[in-house]
Amino acid sequence: MGISPFSMILTTVLDLSSILSRTRMIIWNVFLISLQLIIHESRSEIIITAYDDFGLSPIDPEIADVIDWKRHACRRTCKDGAAPLDCYYTFKLEFYYAMSKACYNCPFNITDCFRPHCIPADGIKRSLLVVNRQMPGPAIEVCQGDRIIVDMINLLHSESTTMHWHGQHHLATPYMDGVPYVSQCPIPPGATFRYNYIASEAGTHFWHSHIGFQRGDGVFGSLIVRVPPKVNWHKDLYDYDEHILVVADWVHELGLTKFLAHHHSDGHNKAPNLLINGLGRFIAIEGENKTLAEMPISTFVVKSNFRYRFRLINAEFLNCPIEISVDNHTLYVISSDGRDVGPIQAESLVSYAGERFDFIIEMDQPVDNYWMRFRGLMDCDERFLSAYQVALLRYEGAPEEEPAVEVTYNRVQNDSYGLQVNALNKGIESNNSISIPMLIAMDDDDVSNTKEPDYQFYISYDFYGKDNPHFNRKNLYGFHQVKDIRQKLFTPQLNHISMKLPSFPLMPERNLIKPNQFCNSSTVEGCESDYCACTHVLQVKINSVVELILIDEGVPYDANHPFHLHGYQFRVVAMEKIGSNITAAKVKELDKQGLINRRLTRAPLKDTVTVPDGGYTIVRFHADNPGYWLVFCHIEFHAEIGMALIFKVGENEEMPPVPRNFPKCGDWKLTDDQNEGNSEITTNSTTIDKEESEEHNHLIDRLDHLLKYLEQLLKLQMKSSASNSSITLILFVACILSSVIRARSL
Numbered sequence: 001m002g003i004s005p006f007s008m009i010l011t012t013v014l015d016l017s018s019i020l021s022r023t024r025m026i027i028w029n030v031f032l033i034s035l036q037l038i039i040h041e042s043r044s045e046i047i048i049t050a051y052d053d054f055g056l057s058p059i060d061p062e063i064a065d066v067i068d069w070k071r072h073a074c075r076r077t078c079k080d081g082a083a084p085l086d087c088y089y090t091f092k093l094e095f096y097y098a099m100s101k102a103c104y105n106c107p108f109n110i111t112d113c114f115r116p117h118c119i120p121a122d123g124i125k126r127s128l129l130v131v132n133r134q135m136p137g138p139a140i141e142v143c144q145g146d147r148i149i150v151d152m153i154n155l156l157h158s159e160s161t162t163m164h165w166h167g168q169h170h171l172a173t174p175y176m177d178g179v180p181y182v183s184q185c186p187i188p189p190g191a192t193f194r195y196n197y198i199a200s201e202a203g204t205h206f207w208h209s210h211i212g213f214q215r216g217d218g219v220f221g222s223l224i225v226r227v228p229p230k231v232n233w234h235k236d237l238y239d240y241d242e243h244i245l246v247v248a249d250w251v252h253e254l255g256l257t258k259f260l261a262h263h264h265s266d267g268h269n270k271a272p273n274l275l276i277n278g279l280g281r282f283i284a285i286e287g288e289n290k291t292l293a294e295m296p297i298s299t300f301v302v303k304s305n306f307r308y309r310f311r312l313i314n315a316e317f318l319n320c321p322i323e324i325s326v327d328n329h330t331l332y333v334i335s336s337d338g339r340d341v342g343p344i345q346a347e348s349l350v351s352y353a354g355e356r357f358d359f360i361i362e363m364d365q366p367v368d369n370y371w372m373r374f375r376g377l378m379d380c381d382e383r384f385l386s387a388y389q390v391a392l393l394r395y396e397g398a399p400e401e402e403p404a405v406e407v408t409y410n411r412v413q414n415d416s417y418g419l420q421v422n423a424l425n426k427g428i429e430s431n432n433s434i435s436i437p438m439l440i441a442m443d444d445d446d447v448s449n450t451k452e453p454d455y456q457f458y459i460s461y462d463f464y465g466k467d468n469p470h471f472n473r474k475n476l477y478g479f480h481q482v483k484d485i486r487q488k489l490f491t492p493q494l495n496h497i498s499m500k501l502p503s504f505p506l507m508p509e510r511n512l513i514k515p516n517q518f519c520n521s522s523t524v525e526g527c528e529s530d531y532c533a534c535t536h537v538l539q540v541k542i543n544s545v546v547e548l549i550l551i552d553e554g555v556p557y558d559a560n561h562p563f564h565l566h567g568y569q570f571r572v573v574a575m576e577k578i579g580s581n582i583t584a585a586k587v588k589e590l591d592k593q594g595l596i597n598r599r600l601t602r603a604p605l606k607d608t609v610t611v612p613d614g615g616y617t618i619v620r621f622h623a624d625n626p627g628y629w630l631v632f633c634h635i636e637f638h639a640e641i642g643m644a645l646i647f648k649v650g651e652n653e654e655m656p657p658v659p660r661n662f663p664k665c666g667d668w669k670l671t672d673d674q675n676e677g678n679s680e681i682t683t684n685s686t687t688i689d690k691e692e693s694e695e696h697n698h699l700i701d702r703l704d705h706l707l708k709y710l711e712q713l714l715k716l717q718m719k720s721s722a723s724n725s726s727i728t729l730i731l732f733v734a735c736i737l738s739s740v741i742r743a744r745s746l
């Protein structure tokens with residue numbers, strides 16, 4: 001049967017229309033799948049992708065204070081299995097000024113407050129110190145395993161500096177820890193020091209100056225180390241991770257000026273204000289014709305019905321714990337000091353200087369503006385200057401205005417949202433708060449909490465009424481001589497010892513340490529009544545488990561000290577307030593009677609922890625990172641007058657070698673033989689010979705250290721069942737080194 005032309009045309013048309021409809025279907029499906037992928041990506045995307053390759057090679061100092069550091073290529077979404085990057089930063093440290101001419105008509109023209117180089121702070125003019133003319137300084141945001149390389153350029157007129165990477169452990173690079181006279185020499189004015197280390201510790205951290213009062217003057221910034229989804233415990237609990245809150249207590253003069261007035265005269269050590277990401281209000285600013293304007297505050301814009309991770313960093317320098325709450329919202333605390341904990345619902349949260357907390361807020365309230373409240377406790381409370389601050393939580397679509405709810409220092413706690421986490425001067429004895437040992441670590445147990453400790457150190461402290469020769473000179477204006485209580489300076493000391501740092505850095509110049517250079521409570525006498533200062537060092541064997549029992553004797557004031565340990569994270573196994581007058585002996589007795597309850601299973605990991613006044617906090621760590629590591633009160637005014645001690649972990653030979661030509665410093669005196677008139681000429685060649693031979697010996701010494709270190713590394717690798725090829729490589733390097741040493745010793 002023949003096919004009519006009409007039916008042929010019809011069939012073709014039908015075929016065509018079916019092809020077209022199928023194509024449409026395919027296009028539509030592809031479109032839908034792409035849309036789903038885009039939506040999925042944007043919801044699961046932790047943050048951003050790099051704009052370009054900016055920051056993957058050294059950055060010209062000329063542009064360091066004019067570029068947008070948020071564009072850094074290392075600020076990216078961390079992907080499973082992706083290769084780490086080398087992340088470069090250039091930090092120029094300068095003396096500078098708040099509300100400088102760079103601020104033009106701020107705050108009368110609010111956009112002027114956000115001009116480059118304008119540091120608005122709280123609108124009060126003052127001298128300060130900043131990195132790249134920003135406060136906080138540039139954020140370092142990387143993925144775990146990246147290498148962070150920071151050129152620290154000291155452009156101060158007369159002060160030295162060092163930079164500490166608070167929360168990073170520097171395994172194998174302890175000389176990058178940034179502690180003056182412990183891990184390095186201070187960087188002198190005019191000099192550049194290149195920090196170079198692996199971002200090994202994930203989480204919310206920060207960088208800050210570790211000298212004098214520079215942190216309090218503005219030298220701090222966030223250091224965020226993100227992880228790929230596979231190792232992110234809490235990735236399903238939030239949609240966005242883009243908000244960082246850096247909290248600082250703020251005074252209106254240089255920290256040094258405040259310190260001197262407090263320690264030598266009747267000046268106080270209280271902060272009148274707080275800043276959130278460098279912004280805050282204090283008093284309305286008066287302009288021409290008596291017009292008044294408010295300073296800008298930090299604003300966090302969020303999308304309704306999404307969950308946001310906030311990263312809180314406490315960069316404070318005085319004794320000003322901060323209580324954080326958000327009107328009408330609950331906080332879900334998920335992490336502290338970079339280590340995740342089981343989510344805890346909280347009405348509010350208290351953080352102490354040096355601590356970090358990550359919390360999630362679900363944006364489940366009507367589209368509007370809400371206050372985020374920051375309230376200073378202790379030396380910032382209503383007995384003194386009632387320091388407080390707010391930031392704004394703005395839902396997208398809300399009007400650009402502030403909530404009508406009044407802002408004052410006082411705040412009523414709303415327990416229907418949960419309890420307060422980390423409350424001031426409370427431990428596990430408290431029923432109406434959640435103290436740190438009650439948090440549950442997401443990390444598995446390890447030897448630090450499963451093994452009996454090899455060492456137990458009791459460290460008790462308080463403020464003592466002693467003649468500290470720095471501030472109350474005996475027989476002239478001694479502690480008991482001066483009448484005004486404001487002139488009597490109480491000295492905070494650990495085991496009745498004030499830390500006196502050497503004139504050279506212990507870690508890189510450990511060959512200079514003299515046999516009796518260190519002290520501890522067993523080597524000193526009479527320090528309970530007299531003022532004692534020496535290089536307070538506690539020595540432990542490598543790979544041992546150390547328990548620290550921190551005891552606040554609780555006599556004068558209700559002060560509260562946050563302790564920070566470098567090089568490690570510890571397990572917080574106990575925290576309790578007992579009374580207003582306790583001693584190490586009493587705590588030992590309680591322990592003997594079994595009255596101290598250590599919560600060992602899944603105890604939270606932290607690096608900064610508070611101790612209730614008249615109470616104790618017990619922490620444990622596995623000393624597997626050889627080096628000299630500081631443990632101290634993170635209140636600058638306390639640390640700077642010696643409320644610190646050092647852990648020496650391992651023997652000097654077990655510590656990693658320092659790079660060649662690492663900067664040196666120390667005492668120098670003209671010796672008698674150098675003093676003789678023409679000795680320089682006559683002894684010139686001998687001096688050179690001597691120098692050469694010293695150099696030679698030094699080199700052999702270093703190689704020897706390196707060899708021992710490699711041996712150690714080899715042992716560790718064998719234990720951790722490393723691949724054969726890496727063991728072979730280490731053996732090969734070790735063989736070459738030992739041959740070199742033999743050859744050079746001949």
Ligand SMILES: [Cu+2]
Nearest residue numbers: 561633635638
């Ligand atoms: Cu302190």
